[in-house]
Amino acid sequence: MSTTKRRAVVVGAGDISRVHIDALTALEIEVAAVVDLDEQRANERAASAASVGTTDLHAVLGAGNIDVVHVCTPHDQHAPVALAALAAGVNVLLEKPLANTLAEADRLAAAAATAGVKAGVCFQNRYNPTVRAMRAALESGDLGPVLAASATVAWSRTGGYYAAKPWAGQSHRSGGGVLINQSIHTIDLLQWLVGPVTEVSGRAFQLHPIPGVDVEDTAAFTLVHTQPDGEPVRSTMWATNANATNAPVTLDILCERGSLSLRGDLTMVSADGTTSVVSDDPPGATTPSYWGLSHKALIADFYATLEDPEPFWISLADALPAQRILAGVYEQSGLYGG
Ligand SMILES: NC(=O)c1ccc[n+]([C@@H]2O[C@H](COP(=O)([O-])OP(=O)(O)OC[C@H]3O[C@@H](n4cnc5c(N)ncnc54)[C@H](O)[C@@H]3O)[C@@H](O)[C@H]2O)c1
CATH class of the missing domain: 3.30.360.10 (Dihydrodipicolinate Reductase; domain 2)
Incomplete structure (x- = not known):
């Protein structure tokens, strides 16, 4: 794995973004930006990671030097955000589900398969x-x-x-x-x-x-x-x-x-x-137990395998x-x- 510090962008600054940001902080991965349509939410969540908040995903992607986009938006906004990241040649870690419809999920999976980057889904359980x-x-x-x-x-x-x-x-x-x-x-x-x-x-x-x-x-x-x-x-x-x-x-x-x-x-x-x-009780877990406890393990694994040639195992x-x-x-x- 590269020794350069990884840089993540978190898109969607709601409840699950806190779990992603906590994991990124624990893993010492830099949160380069937090993006939300609601500027105040973006800024508040960014402050928790000593990062910057913004409403402009395309400006963030255009600036380059991003390793992974974490898609933490509502379901109908998974595909548009993920497709923008894939088009910019950036790896994508997507919250579940793939999309709000099966047709959109199929289209997104097909795009990811040929994008030449890593893409994974948070089935952390x-x-x-x-x-x-x-x-x-x-x-x-x-x-x-x-x-x-x-x-x-x-x-x-x-x-x-x-x-x-x-x-x-x-x-x-x-x-x-x-x-x-x-x-x-x-x-x-x-x-x-x-x-x-x-x-x-x-x-x-x-x-x-x-x-x-x-x-x-x-x-x-x-x-x-x-x-x-x-x-x-x-x-x-x-x-x-x-x-x-x-x-x-x-x-x-x-x-x-x-x-x-x-x-x-x-x-x-x-x-x-x-x-x-x-026992299903990892010490120090911050996620509500009924969501499943393993976001940090999945995120760590995704970053650890970024340079492997094969797809992430939960593609x-x-x-x-x-x-x-x-x-x-x-x-x-x-x-x-x-
Ligand atoms: N893996 C899990 O166990 C788990 C648990 C909870 C939620 N989730 C998933 O996480 C995703 C988000 O859920 P949540 O509970 O955090 O929702 P939320 O409503 O708390 O937050 C969503 C945020 O996304 C923002 N947003 C909407 N469209 C956007 C866009 N196009 N660009 C940028 N920001 C945008 C909203 O303003 C809001 O702040 C959903 O897909 C949900 O299913 C997964």
């Missing part, structure tokens, strides 16, 4: 110690084939949340609600851990409507995955923003010779019947399957023109 342990246990083959998998995301998003982030309750800007915004991480984990998905069947709807909000708050679906041995297996998932609190995500995988059960911590039952627990193409799954549920529900 793939770095959680528990999730890594699940993946390692499944890859070892010791537990045998998966027989069934199920997941739940039962969170709370109130009128106050949508008042603070109006875009999140407007389907033309967010592309949807609980599936595309909150539970996309768990959808990604299901397909990454159990296997590629060949069938999606589900419904998304509003269970507990909030005035002015037109996105789904609840969804239930089944997936059919192909396992490494070619055998199909079904998973089920239920997700809601209408819960009264943010409960831990659950993810259960039953295998022929053991099981994996994630509820915050991971409980593994091995082939010999022994039970072990993996835009690697993030497409989760977006295809949720778009399939939207289409079957007649939502968002999907």
